[in-house]
Amino acid sequence: MKKTKIAQLFAVTALFSGLANAQNIDFDRLPSLADIKARSAGIEIPAPSASAPQARAQKEWTVMVFINGKNNLSRYVEIDMNEMEQIGSTDKVNIVVEAGKLKYTVPDYPDYPGGWDNYDNPWGGGMPPYMKQAVSADWYGVRRYYVQKDADTATLGSQLLQELPKADMGDWNHLVEYVQWAKANYPAKKYMLVVWNHGDGWKTKSLGRTPSIAKGISYDDETGNGITTVQLGQALAKIGGVDVYASDACLMQMAEVVYELKDHAPVIVGSEETEPGDGWDYTAFLSRMMTSNLAPEAVATAAVEGYSASYSAKGKAVTMSAVRSSEAEPLRLLTDQWVTLAMTQDKAKLREALNETTKFEGVDARDLLHFLNLAGSKLPALQAKGTEISALVSGRMIIRNVPTGDSYKNAGGLAIYLPSYNFDANYSKLTLSKTGNWDEFMQWMTAK
Numbered sequence: 001m002k003k004t005k006i007a008q009l010f011a012v013t014a015l016f017s018g019l020a021n022a023q024n025i026d027f028d029r030l031p032s033l034a035d036i037k038a039r040s041a042g043i044e045i046p047a048p049s050a051s052a053p054q055a056r057a058q059k060e061w062t063v064m065v066f067i068n069g070k071n072n073l074s075r076y077v078e079i080d081m082n083e084m085e086q087i088g089s090t091d092k093v094n095i096v097v098e099a100g101k102l103k104y105t106v107p108d109y110p111d112y113p114g115g116w117d118n119y120d121n122p123w124g125g126g127m128p129p130y131m132k133q134a135v136s137a138d139w140y141g142v143r144r145y146y147v148q149k150d151a152d153t154a155t156l157g158s159q160l161l162q163e164l165p166k167a168d169m170g171d172w173n174h175l176v177e178y179v180q181w182a183k184a185n186y187p188a189k190k191y192m193l194v195v196w197n198h199g200d201g202w203k204t205k206s207l208g209r210t211p212s213i214a215k216g217i218s219y220d221d222e223t224g225n226g227i228t229t230v231q232l233g234q235a236l237a238k239i240g241g242v243d244v245y246a247s248d249a250c251l252m253q254m255a256e257v258v259y260e261l262k263d264h265a266p267v268i269v270g271s272e273e274t275e276p277g278d279g280w281d282y283t284a285f286l287s288r289m290m291t292s293n294l295a296p297e298a299v300a301t302a303a304v305e306g307y308s309a310s311y312s313a314k315g316k317a318v319t320m321s322a323v324r325s326s327e328a329e330p331l332r333l334l335t336d337q338w339v340t341l342a343m344t345q346d347k348a349k350l351r352e353a354l355n356e357t358t359k360f361e362g363v364d365a366r367d368l369l370h371f372l373n374l375a376g377s378k379l380p381a382l383q384a385k386g387t388e389i390s391a392l393v394s395g396r397m398i399i400r401n402v403p404t405g406d407s408y409k410n411a412g413g414l415a416i417y418l419p420s421y422n423f424d425a426n427y428s429k430l431t432l433s434k435t436g437n438w439d440e441f442m443q444w445m446t447a448k
Contacts, residue, residue: 058188059094062095062182063191063194064182064242065084066197067097068196068218068220069100070100070169070222073198076277076278078156080278082150082152083283084282085148085151086150086153087287089146089148092290093294095147096144096186097144097147098143098164098169100143103141142163142167144163170219170224170225171220171223172228172234175218176239179193190243191242192243192244195249196248197219198217198249199216200217200250201257202229202257216228218249229256229260229430232260232261233431236264241263243296244266247271248275249270250275251272252270253271253320255331255414256417256433259332259432260431260432266296266324267325272365273318273319273360285302285303288301289302304399305402316405318403319360319413321413322400322401323399327397330392332435335437335438336438337385338372339437339440341381342375343441345381346379350445353371353374354371358408366416367410367415368414368415369389369390369393369394371418393412394412398412398413419446420446
């Protein structure tokens, strides 16, 4: 047992003082300090030990939201967190957030619409102006919070847990570290991960710059990094998977993304189309989640219905769906069969179908079921197999699909890569491309 000399000294002094008071001993005859130290040499008093961290009780769910606002979405970070605080964590559900914001940089040319940042030419070094935006001056960097119920929508009332000023939220390894930390500190029977940021479906794009600054999802403008679809799959594998994965980001509900994540997330939530800047209404989602039976598919349904109801009330056209990833491989097998048959048909008719199919912003993504239906109507030889695929997707794969607005009346809940002109060689990096034949069909379709 360790000795703590100062503690010994005080203890022995107290002992002699107590005896003196109890027995009316003359203080002039009390031992000297040297005598006290000598007498205390053989007394052992245990040193105080650090209190062990209290293990948190396991809850039904931990919802982990990875809010990468280190870009022009910074101003939405606290808006969405305040939405979460309207509901807050409960005795059954933990809500844990990692949130990042950039420090504001004053544009060089404030009179330019939206400001203008330092860069030599529109596609040279530096950052385009639309990627910079003022953020609130109270804090910047990266923080972790435990979300608590708080009715004040002007400020954050949640518990600040950590500050990480230099975390790279565009690095898939950091996403892994965050989820591992959340799982270790807030254990639950089931886990949901929401990645919040810009999204581009499966695509890796450069915005005309080298190296690329945009890679599918979670772009960190401070570091220039982003997470590719392949890396997102690697991240989910490394964390041991989640029960529900969701993208609060544009264009992520694609067959290619679902196939990449299928072994690590049985339920996947996302939008075929771009999302409005404010993204999810977390009050609408969480209020529905807390009153559900808390099964994974019920939680996913709450996310879809909360999002759709919020934007329907605002008169905005949006898409959102939840799918069972267990059907991704049966879908791949059927589409391979469809592709083999389609490549014996009239390419011009297939291109007509492609051009008429509901399309989504910017990534050569179109609705899978709408394309198959149109292709079958133009080429009767494709009808039976197309109908079989549609039955699989609509009847078994889709948990909930609630598009709003006439422009998305043909959005069936799952997009797929359907380029009009050129095939992107980066597609070959995807697991779906390595396993299936959709890439061969796209190369055949775009061949001159």
